[in-house]
Amino acid sequence: GAVVSQHPSRVICKSGTSVKIECRSLDFQATTMFWYRQFPKQSLMLMATSNEGSKATYEQGVEKDKFLINHASLTLSTLTVTSAHPEDSSFYICSARSGTSGGSSTDTQYFGPGTRLTVL
Amino acid sequence: AQSVTQLDSHVSVSEGTPVLLRCNYSSSYSPSLFWYVQHPNKGLQLLLKYTSAATLVKGINGFEAEFKKSETSFHLTKPSAHMSDAAEYFCVVSDRGYSSASKIIFGSGTRLSIRP
Numbered sequence: 001g002a003v004v005s006q007h008p009s010r011v012i013c014k015s016g017t018s019v020k021i022e023c024r025s026l027d028f029q030a031t032t033m034f035w036y037r038q039f040p041k042q043s044l045m046l047m048a049t050s051n052e053g054s055k056a057t058y059e060q061g062v063e064k065d066k067f068l069i070n071h072a073s074l075t076l077s078t079l080t081v082t083s084a085h086p087e088d089s090s091f092y093i094c095s096a097r098s099g100t101s102g103g104s105s106t107d108t109q110y111f112g113p114g115t116r117l118t119v120l
Numbered sequence: 121a122q123s124v125t126q127l128d129s130h131v132s133v134s135e136g137t138p139v140l141l142r143c144n145y146s147s148s149y150s151p152s153l154f155w156y157v158q159h160p161n162k163g164l165q166l167l168l169k170y171t172s173a174a175t176l177v178k179g180i181n182g183f184e185a186e187f188k189k190s191e192t193s194f195h196l197t198k199p200s201a202h203m204s205d206a207a208e209y210f211c212v213v214s215d216r217g218y219s220s221a222s223k224i225i226f227g228s229g230t231r232l233s234i235r236p
Binding site: 091111 | 154156161162163164165166169210224226227228229231
């Protein structure tokens with residue numbers, strides 16, 4: 001099946017610093033990638049949808065200036081948490097949707113293993 | 121608008137007994153439905169998906185789910201639970217619109233515990 005990787009798997013940083021998380025589709029081209037946030041013992045909350053070559057679409061309540069998303073190629077999307085604070089500590093998961101250009105909601109989303117961010 | 125409800129936040133069964141995880145959905149269009157499993161501190165793994173073909177969908181690790189339009193349900197079942205099945209399970213719905221902007225909606229999750 002399709003494989004999505006995330007790097008790093010775990011990061012600890014000081015308050016006020018920025019952290020970049022990479023999401024790669026390893027064996028398929030992903031025209032659309034999604035970024036989710038998951039709090040302990042809770043479900044995934046969609047943060048933003050990222051289409052290759054265009055600006056990300058953010059969900060209501062997600063600060064676009066704080067969570068910078070870049071989808072520079074069909075296999076790579078990055079999430080940068082800027083000026084991180086302890087409340088940004090969370091499990092961040094990306095997913096990539098396979099399928100043809102233009103996308104279809106029937107296309108399966110494949111999830112990365114997640115990145116545990118801890119802000120001290 | 122679409123939504124998905126997982127009726128049980130926690131299910132506990134004995135090893136070797138059947139598993140039933142319940143999911144109900146609402147969707148403006150014919151939906152695609154998925155079940156994902158998440159082991160502790162891990163990403164999500166696709167168990168199975170329904171996209172308008174057969175209503176009984178077989179997935180990995182012996183799981184299956186049946187799409188029942190009249191009941192707007194997509195319950196996940198397994199005949200015999202194994203200790204390795206202990207995990208969090210998410211039911212997911214997606215409208216079958218042909219738009220790259222279409223999103224999927226996650227249920228709140230069901231934690232499955234297996235008793236020895």
